[in-house]
Amino acid sequence: DQQVKQNSPSLSVQEGRISILNCDYTNSMFDYFLWYKKYPAEGPTFLISISSIKDKNEDGRFTVFLNKSAKHLSLHIVPSQPGDSAVYFCAAEYGGATNKLIFGTGTLLAVQP
Amino acid sequence: NAGVMQNPRHLVRRRGQEARLRCSPMKGHSHVYWYRQLPEEGLKFMVYLQKENIIDESGMPKERFSAEFPKEGPSILRIQQVVRGDSAAYFCASSPTLSRNQPQHFGDGTRLSIL
Numbered sequence: 001d002q003q004v005k006q007n008s009p010s011l012s013v014q015e016g017r018i019s020i021l022n023c024d025y026t027n028s029m030f031d032y033f034l035w036y037k038k039y040p041a042e043g044p045t046f047l048i049s050i051s052s053i054k055d056k057n058e059d060g061r062f063t064v065f066l067n068k069s070a071k072h073l074s075l076h077i078v079p080s081q082p083g084d085s086a087v088y089f090c091a092a093e094y095g096g097a098t099n100k101l102i103f104g105t106g107t108l109l110a111v112q113p
Numbered sequence: 114n115a116g117v118m119q120n121p122r123h124l125v126r127r128r129g130q131e132a133r134l135r136c137s138p139m140k141g142h143s144h145v146y147w148y149r150q151l152p153e154e155g156l157k158f159m160v161y162l163q164k165e166n167i168i169d170e171s172g173m174p175k176e177r178f179s180a181e182f183p184k185e186g187p188s189i190l191r192i193q194q195v196v197r198g199d200s201a202a203y204f205c206a207s208s209p210t211l212s213r214n215q216p217q218h219f220g221d222g223t224r225l226s227i228l
Binding site (some may be wrong): 004006029032034036041042043044045046049051087093097098099100101102103105106 | 117119144146153154155156157158161168169171172187204206208211213216217218219220221222
């Protein structure tokens with residue numbers, strides 16, 4: 001049962017344009033969401049997060065939007081740069097005593113120069 | 114400040130052998146998580162440990178897998194009698210507390226291949 005879904009396996013964007021990566025979830029108990037970026041042969045690196053009490057969080061070129069009623073979040077990267085080319089994972093937590101992360105399957109972003 | 118260190122980076126085992134994966138968390142981090150990534154899939158939670166205690170092992174297979182985080186030394190993920198389906202990348206993550214302001218930091222993983 002995939003509780004966090006990233007339905008686009010890949011995305012290609014021109015340098016300087018906006019990249020929009022999408023994520024849907026099914027468990028209404030999730031109350032915190034994160035985006036991680038992963039290069040080949042490396043571990044995931046934390047990018048940005050958002051609490052369920054907010055609908056937007058911004059950090060430099062990265063903005064995450066959360067639509068609780070639709071159980072949907074998205075990551076916007078503006079402007080996209082070739083170094084952004086990586087796999088992006090959406091992850092969710094429902095807190096409690098562990099903060100274990102439930103990951104989506106990832107979206108491979110390719111930013112073309 | 115060194116990041117999360119995992120070793121070995123690559124491990125090859127024959128079916129039936131044992132695999133031991135090590136994880137040294139970042140300095141000052143007492144919370145350790147293990148995740149497994151099968152080919153073409155996302156990372157899946159396996160186990161969460163604090164020093165000398167297993168807190169949540171809900172993602173661990175019931176047989177052949179065990180984990181520990183002793184008072185001294187790295188956390189160890191142990192897989193006994195490995196099978197082909199155990200081939201995956203195993204990632205360790207650590208955090209200093211359970212605060213949402215301190216996200217988990219990941220190591221670069223151990224890639225386990227079963228012949």
